[in-house]
Amino acid sequence: xxxxxxxxxxxxxxxxxxxLVSWGGQAAEIPLQDRQSGYQLMTPETRAMQDDDxxxxxxxxxxxxxxxxxxxxxxxxxxxxxxxxxxRQSMKGVAARYPAVDPGLQKPVDLEQRIEMCRTEKQQAPxxxxxxxxxxxxxxxxxxxxxxMPIAVVEDDHTRPFISAGREIYERRQGQLNLSCANxxxxxxxxxxxxxxxxxxxxxxxxxxxxxxxxxxSLQRRLRNxxxxxxxxxxxxxxxxxxxxxxxxxxxARGMPMEAPGVRP
Amino acid sequence: xxxxxxxxxxTAKPGEIIEIKTLIxxxxxxxxRVGYDGAMIPRDIIxxxxxxxNGDEIFRAQLSPAIAANPFVSFCTVAKESGTLTFHWTGxxxxxxxxxxxxxxx
Numbered sequence: 001x002x003x004x005x006x007x008x009x010x011x012x013x014x015x016x017x018x019x020l021v022s023w024g025g026q027a028a029e030i031p032l033q034d035r036q037s038g039y040q041l042m043t044p045e046t047r048a049m050q051d052d053d054x055x056x057x058x059x060x061x062x063x064x065x066x067x068x069x070x071x072x073x074x075x076x077x078x079x080x081x082x083x084x085x086x087x088r089q090s091m092k093g094v095a096a097r098y099p100a101v102d103p104g105l106q107k108p109v110d111l112e113q114r115i116e117m118c119r120t121e122k123q124q125a126p127x128x129x130x131x132x133x134x135x136x137x138x139x140x141x142x143x144x145x146x147x148x149m150p151i152a153v154v155e156d157d158h159t160r161p162f163i164s165a166g167r168e169i170y171e172r173r174q175g176q177l178n179l180s181c182a183n184x185x186x187x188x189x190x191x192x193x194x195x196x197x198x199x200x201x202x203x204x205x206x207x208x209x210x211x212x213x214x215x216x217x218s219l220q221r222r223l224r225n226x227x228x229x230x231x232x233x234x235x236x237x238x239x240x241x242x243x244x245x246x247x248x249x250x251x252x253a254r255g256m257p258m259e260a261p262g263v264r265p
Numbered sequence: 266x267x268x269x270x271x272x273x274x275x276t277a278k279p280g281e282i283i284e285i286k287t288l289i290x291x292x293x294x295x296x297x298r299v300g301y302d303g304a305m306i307p308r309d310i311i312x313x314x315x316x317x318x319n320g321d322e323i324f325r326a327q328l329s330p331a332i333a334a335n336p337f338v339s340f341c342t343v344a345k346e347s348g349t350l351t352f353h354w355t356g357x358x359x360x361x362x363x364x365x366x367x368x369x370x371x
Contacts, residue, residue, distance in 0.1 A: 049337075052286075054272030057335045060290040063268055214293075214334035 030186055030200055037256060038199035038264055041190075046211070050263035058140060058209040058261025061133075061216045065141025068134060074125025080138070083122065087145055095143035096151050096258050099247040101158040108162045108243040112139050112218055130237055136216045140207050143260035150257060151204065153250045166248025169241055175232025181245075196265070202253035203246065205262020216261065219246050267291055271352060273366040277344035281370075285316070285324075286339040287352055289362060295330035311356035314338060319348035328356075344370045 039047060049055045069080045069087055084090040099108040102117070109117065115138050116127050128135040155163065170181040184193065185201035192198065206219040213221075220242045224234040235241045272286040289311070296308025308330060316324040323342050352364045 054270055054286045055288060055337055055339075057288060057290075057337070059270055060268045060288065060335060063270070211333070 028186060030189070032255070035200060035202060035253070035256060037202055037204045037259065039205070039259060039262070041197040041199055042263075042265060046263055046265055050205075050259065056209070056261065056263055058207070058216055058263065061137045061140040061207070061209075062144045062261060064133070064137035065139070065144075068138050069141060074119070074123030076122060076124045078123050080118070083118075087141060091142045091145040093146050093149050093152070095139075095146040095260060096149045097153055099243050099250065100154060101162065107240060108159065108247045110219070110243050110246050111142060112136075112220070113238070113243065115139060115142070131218060131221055136207050136218065139218065140216060140261045143207060143258065146258045147260060148257050150255045151250055151253050153247060153254060155251060155254075159247065159251075162244050163248050163251050166244035166246070166251075169245050170248055175227065175230035177230050179230045181226065201249060202256055203249050204253055204256050205259035205264065207260060208262035208264055210264050212265065219249075267354070267360070267362045269352070269354075269362060269364045271350075271364050271366045273350055273368055274344075275367075276369045276371065279344065279346075279370050281344045282341050283344050283368075284339060284341050285350070286337070287314075287316075287364075288335060288337045289354055290335050291354075291356070291360070293328075293330070293332055293334045293336060297330065309357045309360075311336060311354050311360060313355045315353050316340075317351045317353075318342065319346065323350075344368065346370050 039050065042050075049057075053059050066087075072079045072082070080087070095111055098114065099110040100114075101107065102109045102114075112130075112135055115135060119125050120127050128138075153159065173180045173183075181201065184198050189198050189200040203219050203222075206222070207216050209216050210222075220237075223242060223245060227234040267290050269287065269289040274283050277283050291311050292309060293311065294306055294309040296306070296310075298306045300306045310330055310332070311328050314324075314326045314328060314336075315322060324340050326338060328336060347368060347370045350366045350368060352366070354360070354362045
């Protein structure tokens, strides 16, 4: 091979490598006006299922949650309603502000963790089973009261360090496939991974009914799914990384309307 | 008691075709899955669903293990007179659930 040919080949190789690096480089954030909910990527049938309260299976959990809201429990013999009254008023917009930094704990807690805190501290009852029917039902009932409201997590001196911690996790490559969340959800959203469209990862509808799960699930469950898919080891249940990631994702989706309980394929 | 969602129009004109939607919470365990302990998970499904309109049966379905959890069944019928629709599900392990809905035809 001629000297020029060799040089050309070397240039090609370097260009190829550069391409690979740029694909895996710093993820470009999705501009605010270009954001879309995973709802936009669904088939008309699945959208209809979410939109119709008589067809949305998540409403079964909302109804259960409504009943649980009134149930007295624990050594304090208090129901949620005894302190918070009518959830339709008192819980309006609450889920749109979660995760929030708890002043006592000095760290972010998500909606499910907040319900558990109320339960163990105020009701003095044993915690509900994580990802169990009752906890999901209460979370779905509370989240439902914010349906259609814009996501509005607080961005201040208390939350900012945790939002950046969440962003750092979101952009960190991990697992055997050496992928970050951003590699799929920022750089390749809208394209397909196998047969499924890659959404932008805006958690607008949680807790949501996933047809694949055949049940309602929390955002933490979804995050564990993604981590397993990247062949990374999921964080331990309740690990602070989840709340930080959730906080970052909700901040990233700020202003987008709440859909809970959503339906996703 | 299983949680069910029934959607029947509150009012209809005589002879009008109305759509009825039903959704019930149920795991619909197929009986073909293996649990974490390696043992088969026994079948637990809703097997039958019937709907009566003022006592007359207007809809019947036999459900199979291939039907997803929380089955959603919708169908149409003709509104003939005011009265009550009764929805009845039965299944494995003695599962039964009954719901009613009122309709006014005028």
